[in-house]
Amino acid sequence: MSNSKLSRSQPCSQDREAETPGIGIIANEDNGEQVARTVLRANDRGYDVLVASTDGSDSEAVEFADQLGATVVSTKEPKDAEDLKRGFEDTAKSLGLSGIILQSSAKSRIDYDRSRDELDDAGFSVEAVPVDNSATELQSISKGQSIAAIIPAYNEADSLPEVITATAPYVDDVFVIDDASTDDTEAVAREHADEVVSLPKNMGVGGAVDTGYRAAIRSGYDIVIQIDGDGQHDPSYIPKMLETMEDRDADMVIGSRWLNDSYQDYSLVRRMGIKFFTAEVNVLGGVDITDVTSGFRAYRASMLDDLGRPANSHWALEQTLEAGRKEYIVEEISVPMPPDTDGSQFDIETFAKYPPRMMLTTLKTLLLR
DSSP: OTTOEEEEOOOSOTTSOSOOOEEEEEEOTTOHHHHHHHHHHHHHTTOEEEEEETTSSOOHHHHHHHHTTOEEOOOSSOOSHHHHHHHHHHHHHHTTOSOEEEESOTTSOBOHHHHHHHHHHHOSEEEOOBOOSOHHHHHHHHTTOOEEEEEEESSOTTTHHHHHHHHGGGSSEEEEEEOSOSSSHHHHHHHHOSEEEEOSSOOHHHHHHHHHHHHHHHTTOSEEEEOOSSSOSOGGGHHHHHHHHHHTTOSEEEEESTTSSGGGGSOHHHHHHHHHHHHHHHHHHOOOOSOTTOOOEEEEHHHHHHSOOOOSSSHHHHHHHHHHHTTOOEEEEEOOOOGGGTOOOOOHHHHHHHHHHHHHHHHHHHHHO
16 A cells, blocks of 8 residues: 555546636634535645635634645634625635635535536525535434545446445545556546545455555544445445444444345355355354445444454455454444346355365464454
8 A cells, every 4th residue: 555646536527617716615613624624625626715714813724724725815803794705705806716616614515516507607606505415414423423435446437426426425535446447447536536546556355445444544534434336335324334333332334235135136156155254254253243245334443443454355254353353343234235236256166266265364364363
């Protein structure tokens, strides 16, 4: 991961005219972190950012935004919201911006495309349109903790936009880990995701997800959601994962196919393999789960930081076994997963090769972790 490159995404609407409006953010004593995230997101998309405080002072949030490259709007002591609005408009005009999109609450994410459409109809300034999601409910469930989604992707250019769009309402930021794809996955990710990590060579799923974990941990997120880029996992189950994590004080929550009927659509050989390796982890790790190979997971970042780097090929077994051995709490929820997007090549030949490989993975975890 030291040789991977973390890159921010590019403006999401490249077919827009060259002139772009600015984003105006109102800062106060309580929203410094949200202001910083909004500045970074807006800059990622090619927008200039203007920041002003509600009382005209240089609050900590304003100073931090200034360090991130935002323009501080001098409003002295604004009398009301109209005063602030005029300050933003005057500054935007002086900078030669084509307009200003005003965000009165940095706690809501901006829907940039819809806000631009509103601005085209309204004139020079408009209130930002928030992303249409269940943010209030989510904040209640997550207790204000910051959430990142990581999506490992290899040649997922076709499915990735829909996965990112469906995931974004439930998290603060979406990270895509491009595992040296040979199609347009990287370009698509840069257009839609908040962060993109491009690996210089193919690392396999284990290497890709571990890179995502480390990126999220370094960025200070409290909770990490892992979701596949092929569309097999339904992001609408993320709130249930977070609710289960909170209610059961869990460190890891796994989306299981075995708590519903969707596992019956998988081949017999695949079902046998999943059942066998799940039983192994239950016995050796002291956990009680039904679907150890599922890649749809929610984690506490503090637990991920304590676990070792998982194997590239058998990361799920190794990770879950280590978590159980270290007495972390692992829970499951029911998540239907259709096999048609799975892309697994788990046939009888592959199954025959698994025992010696899994034995090595298991021994490594039992002896070295």
